[in-house]
Amino acid sequence: MATRKSPEKSNISKDELLHYYREMLLIRRFEEKAGQLYGMGLIGGFCHLYIGQEAVVVGLEAAAKEGDKRITSYRDHGHMLACGMDPKGVMAELTGREGGYSRGKGGSMHMFSKEKHFYGGHGIVGAQVPLGAGLAFADKYMGNDNVTFTYFGDGAANQGQVYETYNMAELWNLPVIFVIENNQYAMGTSVKRSTKSPSLWERGAAYGIKGEAVDGMDVLAVKAAGEKAVAFCRAGEGPYILEMNTYRYRGHSMSDPAKYRTREEVQKMRDEKDAIEHVRDLLLQGGHATDDDLKAIDKDIKAIVNESAEFAKESPEPALSELWTDIYA
Amino acid sequence: MTMIEAIRDALDVALAQDPEVTVFGQDVGFFGGVFRCTAGLQKKHGETRCFDTPISELGIVGAAIGMASYGLKPVVEIQFADYMYPAYDQIVSEAARLRFRSAGEFTCPMVIRMPTGGGIFGAQTHSQSPEALFTHVAGLKTVVPSNPHDAKGLLLAAIADPDPVIFLEPKRIYNGPFDGHHNRPVTAWRSHPLGEVPEGPYTLPLGQAVIRREGAALTVLAYGTMVHVALAAVQEGGIDAEVIDLRTLLPLDLETITTSVRKTRRCVVLHEATLTSGFGAELAALVQAECFWHLEAPVERVTGWDTPYPHTNEWDYFPGPARVAAACHRVLEVK
Ligand SMILES: Cc1ncc(C[n+]2csc(CCOP(=O)(O)OP(=O)(O)O)c2C)c(N)n1
Ligand SMILES: [Mg+2]
Numbered sequence: 078m079a080t081r082k083s084p085e086k087s088n089i090s091k092d093e094l095l096h097y098y099r100e101m102l103l104i105r106r107f108e109e110k111a112g113q114l115y116g117m118g119l120i121g122g123f124c125h126l127y128i129g130q131e132a133v134v135v136g137l138e139a140a141a142k143e144g145d146k147r148i149t150s151y152r153d154h155g156h157m158l159a160c161g162m163d164p165k166g167v168m169a170e171l172t173g174r175e176g177g178y179s180r181g182k183g184g185s186m187h188m189f190s191k192e193k194h195f196y197g198g199h200g201i202v203g204a205q206v207p208l209g210a211g212l213a214f215a216d217k218y219m220g221n222d223n224v225t226f227t228y229f230g231d232g233a234a235n236q237g238q239v240y241e242t243y244n245m246a247e248l249w250n251l252p253v254i255f256v257i258e259n260n261q262y263a264m265g266t267s268v269k270r271s272t273k274s275p276s277l278w279e280r281g282a283a284y285g286i287k288g289e290a291v292d293g294m295d296v297l298a299v300k301a302a303g304e305k306a307v308a309f310c311r312a313g314e315g316p317y318i319l320e321m322n323t324y325r326y327r328g329h330s331m332s333d334p335a336k337y338r339t340r341e342e343v344q345k346m347r348d349e350k351d352a353i354e355h356v357r358d359l360l361l362q363g364g365h366a367t368d369d370d371l372k373a374i375d376k377d378i379k380a381i382v383n384e385s386a387e388f389a390k391e392s393p394e395p396a397l398s399e400l401w402t403d404i405y406a
Numbered sequence: 407m408t409m410i411e412a413i414r415d416a417l418d419v420a421l422a423q424d425p426e427v428t429v430f431g432q433d434v435g436f437f438g439g440v441f442r443c444t445a446g447l448q449k450k451h452g453e454t455r456c457f458d459t460p461i462s463e464l465g466i467v468g469a470a471i472g473m474a475s476y477g478l479k480p481v482v483e484i485q486f487a488d489y490m491y492p493a494y495d496q497i498v499s500e501a502a503r504l505r506f507r508s509a510g511e512f513t514c515p516m517v518i519r520m521p522t523g524g525g526i527f528g529a530q531t532h533s534q535s536p537e538a539l540f541t542h543v544a545g546l547k548t549v550v551p552s553n554p555h556d557a558k559g560l561l562l563a564a565i566a567d568p569d570p571v572i573f574l575e576p577k578r579i580y581n582g583p584f585d586g587h588h589n590r591p592v593t594a595w596r597s598h599p600l601g602e603v604p605e606g607p608y609t610l611p612l613g614q615a616v617i618r619r620e621g622a623a624l625t626v627l628a629y630g631t632m633v634h635v636a637l638a639a640v641q642e643g644g645i646d647a648e649v650i651d652l653r654t655l656l657p658l659d660l661e662t663i664t665t666s667v668r669k670t671r672r673c674v675v676l677h678e679a680t681l682t683s684g685f686g687a688e689l690a691a692l693v694q695a696e697c698f699w700h701l702e703a704p705v706e707r708v709t710g711w712d713t714p715y716p717h718t719n720e721w722d723y724f725p726g727p728a729r730v731a732a733a734c735h736r737v738l739e740v741k
């Protein structure tokens with residue numbers, strides 16, 4: 078039985094709560110389906126699921142406006158769905174098909190959408206962080222008030238290029254929000270075994286960057302922190318760091334012996350902190366929705382996810398000639 | 407023994423016999439390495455000898471160079487060769503040149519291990535073969551074993567070597583001698599003669615190639631996974647080829663190569679890495695310079711294509727037995 082503490086009374090609107098519920102559930106069901114397709118051999122290679130961390134991207138997207146940019150690591154499916162990319166195109170990239178966002182050339186870790194200002198999934202840990210500063214530089218240069226969400230993990234936070242980027246971002250007052258998705262583990266290495274910093278966001282202080290830690294399992298807290306950071310950056314006050322304390326329920330990638338943490342630890346998180354259950358409680362206990370309402374949403378989501386899986390199975394494999402395209406102009 | 411076990415065994419021996427040896431990298435200590443090459447070593451040798459690092463490739467390699475110049479013998483693991491690039495500056499600008507610029511006063515006796523190569527559906531960030539980036543740099547040695555027996559002996563030689571050694575481990579053959587037939591089951595090392603690994607310490611000298619198969623009609627030069635692809639290709643194609651496993655790219659055993667090519671008069675060079683400026687270009691140039699008057703046909707190269715390593719079409723990219731056999735036939739047909 079869940080031992081979540083009952084939610085405080087909130088004055089968040091029904092529509093907003095339903096939106097969070099839908100968006101987070103879409104990511105979770107999509108990822109579960111991706112896991113199944115992987116198990117069936119339809120997806121191969123490296124595939125990193127976002128299950129458990131849904132509140133982070135959904136909360137931050139709720140604080141974004143048209144024109145804002147986002148860039149992240151290889152654990153990128155949730156980010157793409159949350160910024161409105163088509164689940165069919167994402168799933169078909171996972172299966173390496175022509176209908177995928179990168180026409181089967183990128184795979185799970187490498188997808189992009191100019192339309193949605195999604196500057197990619199990046200497979201090399203930390204590599205996207207300086208790029209995020211560059212995007213923010215470009216927006217500032219063009220004189221608009223867009224911001225860039227630059228996501229990276231607790232493990233990535235130990236890459237030197239993150240600190241080169243912090244220094245430049247603050248030096249140039251760039252409108253970039255560094256979002257550290259601290260899910261407590263980098264593969265099999267827990268944060269405690271990779272750093273003595275008590276908290277990762279505080280490292281920004283050495284460069285003059287403000288920031289804060291956020292309960293990344295609470296979509297409302299994420300949204301509130303996101304709004305604050307966005308306002309700060311839009312006002313030209315420069316970069317900001319949000320350290321999202323979150324948790325991944327599944328293995329690092331599809332091949333993970335799971336020997337570095339206990340089952341109990343994972344179960345406790347699911348029972349006590351699950352972001353979707355939290356919103357579900359708010360909806361039900363606030364009288365905003367009935368069980369049947371939520372079941373109808375679940376059904377919708379299932380249909381969207383199944384449709385994406387069908388598309389991803391039926392889309393043809395890219396022609397061999399694709400191998401030699403998109404290397405040079 | 408698998409290649410993973412052989413590498414672990416070599417590290418175990420080195421840790422046991424030499425207090426100056428340390429083993430570290432991402433997920434290497436507590437977790438035992440993503441490929442399990444260091445499993446159990448921390449438990450056995452303690453946290454000061456075998457330990458984890460943060461995800462900081464530049465820092466890992468740079469710190470190892472400092473330790474090495476002091477006199478320790480660090481053996482570091484870069485989780486996949488594809489993650490090496492942040493450390494490349496340290497490898498090239500510091501490790502490779504310390505001896506030269508200090509006129510021999512300081513040296514860098516370290517080993518950098520990294521899994522390389524494709525065939526595991528790892529796409530562009532988990533499949534690269536960057537050996538030419540190392541062989542191009544004076545001051546580095548580059549080793550590529552093709553089996554468990556050699557992996558142990560070469561790794562122990564690399565650790566004992568007074569210079570920085572890049573030790574590339576073709577991950578596709580960690581568990582068995584993959585020959586490029588991706589839709590057939592791979593035999594296990596346990597049923598392969600080179601899966602038999604002697605106990606305790608032994609070294610294989612760096613710079614010594616080995617003839618894996620004798621033949622008279624042409625010479626195939628290969629290393630790592632491609633040795634097994636070559637053997638399968640010539641066997642199945644009924645080609646009377648001499649297959650040479652280079653084992654170390656630098657120092658290179660030119661004598662074994664030229665002796666063979668002068669005998670067979672034809673040569674095909676293989677690697678998984680992209681063609682242009684690959685190590686095969688160096689081999690082809692050396693063979694034509696040393697064996698020009700003996701050659702009956704131009705040297706052919708069979709390699710990965712000049713594209714990023716793809717996510718789909720992996721088996722069109724990978725230079726498998728069909729491509730190797732076709733090249734051998736072309737070279738044999740030249741009159
Ligand atoms: C430069 C580099 N080093 C190592 C890796 C291998 N690797 C992939 S993900 C990962 C862990 C990263 O952890 P974290 O930043 O916390 O992100 P999470 O996976 O938890 O989302 C490692 C070590 C890599 N892809 N790139
Ligand atoms: Mg993490």
